[in-house]
Amino acid sequence: MTVVHQHQHGAPVAVTPGKATPTWRLLVTLAVAGGLSGWLVVTVYQITRPAVERYAAQRVAGAVREVLERPARWDTLYLVNGALVSKAPAGPNAQELPIAYVGYDATGKRIGAAVTAAEPGFQELLTLMIGFDPESGALLGFKVLDEKETPGLGDKIETDSSFRTQFADRLPPLTGVKGHPGGNRNEVQTITGATISSRAVIRIVNHAVAKWRPLLQAYHAGGAP
Amino acid sequence: MVPGAPPPATVIADMWRGIGRENPVLVQFLGMCPTMAVTNTLANGIAMGAATTFVLVGSGLFVSLFRKYIAHEVRITSYILIIATFVTLADMILAATFPAISKALGPFMPLIVANCLLLGRAEAFAAKVAVHRAVADGLGMGLGFTLSLSLLSALRETLGHGSLLGHPLFGPRFEPWVFMVMPPGGFFALGVALLALAWIVELRRRRVRAVA
Helix, strand or coil, X not given: CCCCCCCHHHCCCCCCHHHCCCHHHXXXXXXXXXXXXXXXXXXXXXXXXXXXXXXXXHHHHHHHHHHCCXXXXXXXXXXXXXXXXXXXXXXXXXXXCCEEEEEECCCCCEEEEEEEEEEECCCCEEEEEEEXXXXXXXXXXXXXXXXXXXXXXXXXXXXXXXXXXXXXCCCXXXXXXXXXXXXXXXXXXXXCCCHHHHXXXXXXXXXXXXXXXXXXXXXXXXXXX | CCCCCCCCXXXXXXXXXXXXXXXXXXXXXXXXXXHHHCCCCHHHHHHHHHHHHHHHHXXXXXXXXXXXXXXXXXXXXXHHHHXXXXXXXXXXXXXXXXXXXXXXXXXXXXXXXXXHHHHXXXXXXXXXCCHHHHHHHHHHHHHHHHHXXXXXXXXXXXXXXXXXXXXXXXXXXXXXXXXXXXXXXXXXXXXXXXXXXXXXXXXXXXXXXXHC
């Protein structure tokens, strides 16, 4: 709908300087509107949060199962003061501690560890779950937990299975190559049209393995199963 | 009467306007960004339409309710604040109820704020009429938007995925026309829809002329 201001006698409407709204009224209007808006957002946030968190937990569990290739069970380890512990310390910040999941097969043999890592992708933070074997350092695979890459191009890191599957059994630090990979265990082929997103995945995987591998080795060397 | 106020009309007329004669997508060309971006599957199109309808109705209600208290100088700021509030609510509610769709819509949910349809209806309609008319207009525009998005996304999902709402339609031997779910497919689908609409309008006009 177009709204045409129909001025009487065709004369433009003059803004009378004397009729301006006082500043305090403008401030009050915006303050009340802001307060009301804030209250609504906080209320709905609190109502919806349990459901959102439940879904997030389900998604993490699904990702652990996938990158550790269906473990029979897994332990959750928390990173506290530079070392891994199997019990989260009490406290309000326990939810935000970095976590590693160590998976075991049906015979109790260790399969590997899954960790999450987030770094900037093409536009925003790219969050991955990465599965690897702390002993050999070899990758099991990765899964995208959260991405805001370009639909149709950058999001191929998640949808293009030929990109994802090539990470299995590769040995970080990885480098991205274009064209045909030479069969080296530290090379993966980047996706055409999504080079930056592919490189971001490689960078995140490299950093995560470099950071978590010594921690997990120290944890397992400390007599833990 | 407020200057520039829309002429009096019944609630039903206010509602029908958005669905038909002033359809936001097919007639006014408003909200082209979500129209192109999220109409690759029918579920996404319906969810985006429903979320936008929620924001249109909610912001229309509040803009109309407070129209006498919002000073002229800060009206755009206030409208955007109201719209942004409802967009945030819609985003959180969708994330809590349909996480998969919420993830698929991704950045396009918060981007509803920037959909000119919202600010357009607030400024041109809701700010100048009583609450019931503003709500009827928001509902009509929202339904018109949802119907257009559903039409486009049904077309694109059928041809591009060979399915509708995720259910396969043609069996395993169907080769999906992937082009339709890629960004250019959005322009193509919209072009086809507009062509069909123009053809229908033209046919009708001829029939009216023939009768007269």
